[in-house]
Amino acid sequence: MGQNYKFTPYSLYGMIFFITFMKKLTMPISKSAYKRYKIIDSILRNTRDYYPTIVEIQTAIEKSLRQKPSLDTLEKDFKNMKLPDPHGFEAPIAYCRKNKGYHYTDSNFSINGVSLTEKDVSSIKEALELLQSIGSSRVSDSFNYALDKILVSCKEEFPDGDSKRKIIETESVSGSRGFEHFDTFFKACKNRIPVSFTHYSYQKRRFKAVVIHPILLKEFDNFWYLLGYSESHKALRTFGFDRIYEPMLLKRLFIATPQDIVSSYYKDIYGVYPIKNQPKQEIIFFASAMVSNYFEAYPVHESQMCKKRDSGNLYSLQLIPSMELIKMFRSYGSELRVLEPRWLYEEMKK
Amino acid sequence: MKKKNTLLFTVNKKGHAHSNPDLLRIILDTEYTKIDFGYTAKEMYIKGGWIRMEQNTFIEIKETGKRYVLTQAIGIPINPEYHYFESKKEWRYFSLYFPAIPQTDCTINIIEIENGSKNDFNYYDIELKMENGVEVLG
Numbered sequence: 001m002g003q004n005y006k007f008t009p010y011s012l013y014g015m016i017f018f019i020t021f022m023k024k025l026t027m028p029i030s031k032s033a034y035k036r037y038k039i040i041d042s043i044l045r046n047t048r049d050y051y052p053t054i055v056e057i058q059t060a061i062e063k064s065l066r067q068k069p070s071l072d073t074l075e076k077d078f079k080n081m082k083l084p085d086p087h088g089f090e091a092p093i094a095y096c097r098k099n100k101g102y103h104y105t106d107s108n109f110s111i112n113g114v115s116l117t118e119k120d121v122s123s124i125k126e127a128l129e130l131l132q133s134i135g136s137s138r139v140s141d142s143f144n145y146a147l148d149k150i151l152v153s154c155k156e157e158f159p160d161g162d163s164k165r166k167i168i169e170t171e172s173v174s175g176s177r178g179f180e181h182f183d184t185f186f187k188a189c190k191n192r193i194p195v196s197f198t199h200y201s202y203q204k205r206r207f208k209a210v211v212i213h214p215i216l217l218k219e220f221d222n223f224w225y226l227l228g229y230s231e232s233h234k235a236l237r238t239f240g241f242d243r244i245y246e247p248m249l250l251k252r253l254f255i256a257t258p259q260d261i262v263s264s265y266y267k268d269i270y271g272v273y274p275i276k277n278q279p280k281q282e283i284i285f286f287a288s289a290m291v292s293n294y295f296e297a298y299p300v301h302e303s304q305m306c307k308k309r310d311s312g313n314l315y316s317l318q319l320i321p322s323m324e325l326i327k328m329f330r331s332y333g334s335e336l337r338v339l340e341p342r343w344l345y346e347e348m349k350k
Numbered sequence: 351m352k353k354k355n356t357l358l359f360t361v362n363k364k365g366h367a368h369s370n371p372d373l374l375r376i377i378l379d380t381e382y383t384k385i386d387f388g389y390t391a392k393e394m395y396i397k398g399g400w401i402r403m404e405q406n407t408f409i410e411i412k413e414t415g416k417r418y419v420l421t422q423a424i425g426i427p428i429n430p431e432y433h434y435f436e437s438k439k440e441w442r443y444f445s446l447y448f449p450a451i452p453q454t455d456c457t458i459n460i461i462e463i464e465n466g467s468k469n470d471f472n473y474y475d476i477e478l479k480m481e482n483g484v485e486v487l488g
Binding site for chain 2: 193194196198200205206207208209210211245246248249250251252
C-alpha cells in the first residue's frame with residue numbers, strides 16, 4: 001500500500017516557505033559556521049545606534065555557543081556572509097569608521113530574508129518534523145545537508161522543541177541503488193531538461209541507452225521511479241532508479257507532455273508498471289475474512305467495491321492491471337483468489 | 351559546424367558476436383572520448399563466465415587510420431585481471447576512456463584485439479555524424 005502524509009494548510013504553507021528558504025542554502029556551510037552567522041545576524045539586525053566591534057561580536061558568540069571563535073574566523077564569516085547567492089547571503093556588512101563598529105547598510109536585512117510569525121514558526125516546525133522523519137535515506141545528501149542547517153537554525157531560534165523525539169517513522173532503507181541520481185532527476189524534472197541514461201531491464205535482461213524528457217519522480221512501495229517521455233518508445237515510460245546508470249543532462253529541446261495525460265497516467269493503476277496490452281478493466285477477487293480487514297482499511301483504488309460474505313468479501317476494481325497488483329495479490333497466498341478476468345486468474349496460478 | 355564541449359551519441363549497437371557487450375553511448379569531449387557498454391552474463395558460461403578488457407584496446411578512425419589507445423576503464427578490469435560473475439543472471443555496466451577524437455563526421459572501429467575472435471569486444475563501422483550528437487550540459 002502507498003503511504004499518505006496528511007498536511008494541514010499551515011504545514012503546507014510552512015513547506016512552501018521551507019523550500020523557498022532552502023534554495024538560498026545550498027553552499028557547504030558547517031553547522032558551527034551557520035550558528036555563528038545566526039548570532040552575527042541577530043547582533044547586526046538590532047544595531048540601531050549601536051555598532052558592535054568584532055571583539056564584542058566574538059564575546060556574544062562565546063557567550064551563546066560556549067566557544068570562542070578567533071578574530072580571523074569572524075573576518076572569514078563576514079566575508080562568507082557577504083558572498084552572493086547561492087554561496088552566501090549577500091549580507092550588506094560594513095564597518096562604520098565613524099561609530100567604530102559593524103552594521104548592516106540595509107537596516108531591513110536579515111539572512112533569514114523574512115521575519116516569521118508564530119504560525120509560520122509552528123508550521124515550519126511541523127514541516128521540519130515531517131521532513132526529518134522521512135529524511136535520511138529518502139532524500140539526497142544535499143537536501144539532508146540543507147535540512148540540517150534549517151534544523152540548526154530552528155533549534156537556535158525556537159529552543160522549546162524536542163526535535164530528537166521521533167513521531168513519524170516510515171519505511172526506508174539506506175543505500176538503495178540509483179538513489180544517488182535523485183538530485184539530477186529532480187533538477188531535470190523541475191527545469192524540464194532532457195536526460196540521457198542507460199537502463200537495464202530486469203525482464204528483458206538487456207541494456208539500452210535512452211533519452212527521456214522527464215516529468216515526475218514517483219515513489220511506490222518504497223521504490224523510486226522516473227516518469228518521462230521516451231524518445232525511442234515515443235510514449236511515456238517509467239524507469240526504476242535502481243536500473244538507471246549515469247544520467248546526463250542534455251542541451252536539447254524539451255518535449256512536454258500535456259498535464260492531463262500526466263495526471264491520468266497513474267490514476268487507474270496500482271503501482272507503476274502496467275501489463276502490456278491490458279486496458280483498464282474490471283478485476284474481481286475474493287479475500288478471506290482476515291485479509292478483508294486490510295482491504296477495508298486500505299482500499300487498493302478509489303474504484304474498489306465490496307460485497308460482504310461470512311467467509312470473506314468479494315471485491316471489484318476498475319484498474320489497468322499492473323505487475324505490482326499481481327505481486328500484491330500473490331503476497332496474500334491462499335487468502336486471496338482472483339476470479340475475473342480469466343487471464344489474470346490463470347496468471348495467478350503460475 | 352560549431353564545435354561543442356561534449357557531444358553525446360546514443361548508439362545501442364550489438365557487438366559482432368552474441369557474447370559481446372552492447373555498445374550503448376559514445377561521448378566526445380574535447381579532452382577525452384568515453385564509450386559506455388552494458389554486458390549481460392551469458393547462459394552458456396559456467397556461473398556467467400568472466401569479462402575483462404585488453405590494455406591495447408583502441409579506437410580507429412577509418413577515414414584517417416588514426417588510432418587512439420585506451421586510457422582508462424571503469425567497471426571492468428584490464429588484462430591480466432578478470433571480473434568473474436557469480437551467476438548467469440548478473441550484468442555489468444562499464445565505460446572505456448580514450449583520448450579525444452576530433453568532433454568531425456567520421457566512422458570508427460573499436461577494437462579490443464585486431465583480427466580477433468568472436469569473443470573479443472570488437473565493433474566496426476560506427477558512424478558518427480556530428481549533427482546527431484547532443485550537447486551535454488556541464
